[in-house]
Amino acid sequence: MQKRLSLFVVILWVSQVLAAPPLQESVAPVLGPKLFRDGDVIEITDVMSTSTKLEQGDSITVKGRARLHGQATAQLALELTQTVGDGLDEGDRFQRKEISKEMTEFELKITIKHRGALHITFYDMVRGKPFGGVYFGTAKQMKEIGDWSLAYYLEK
Numbered sequence: 001m002q003k004r005l006s007l008f009v010v011i012l013w014v015s016q017v018l019a020a021p022p023l024q025e026s027v028a029p030v031l032g033p034k035l036f037r038d039g040d041v042i043e044i045t046d047v048m049s050t051s052t053k054l055e056q057g058d059s060i061t062v063k064g065r066a067r068l069h070g071q072a073t074a075q076l077a078l079e080l081t082q083t084v085g086d087g088l089d090e091g092d093r094f095q096r097k098e099i100s101k102e103m104t105e106f107e108l109k110i111t112i113k114h115r116g117a118l119h120i121t122f123y124d125m126v127r128g129k130p131f132g133g134v135y136f137g138t139a140k141q142m143k144e145i146g147d148w149s150l151a152y153y154l155e156k
């Protein structure tokens with residue numbers, strides 16, 4: 001009986017360890033292309049990831065602050081623009097937050113499913129168009145996209 005109970009306890013402990021979410025540790029991202037309208041700001045204060053590579057398969061949590069100046073509200077989104085594939089943005093259900101003119105703290109999460117470049121972007125609530133944002137990642141990733149133009153953020 002004692003052996004069965006001990007085996008049960010070990011199995012229970014192992015199943016809890018295996019079911020736990022992957023551990024994330026702080027990483028120091030490099031900022032890449034960014035463009036904002038006057039007064040708007042996104043400040044990244046912490047990036048946590050399951051690896052320092054910020055690549056396919058990693059789970060990422062980004063914390064920071066954002067403030068709008070020219071619009072009353074916006075969606076703030078953490079997304080990945082694919083650099084291999086169709087080039088579309090992709091995110092998870094936890095990657096968006098509605099923000100307003102006052103300084104807003106955020107915590108956004110994503111699991112990287114493709115090769116690409118992570119970014120946090122403001123989106124117009126009515127038209128869905130982006131109007132400011134910042135890319136971030138490893139030094140190598142940001143070097144690969146260093147010449148990207150974000151001029152479309154300023155189109156009305």
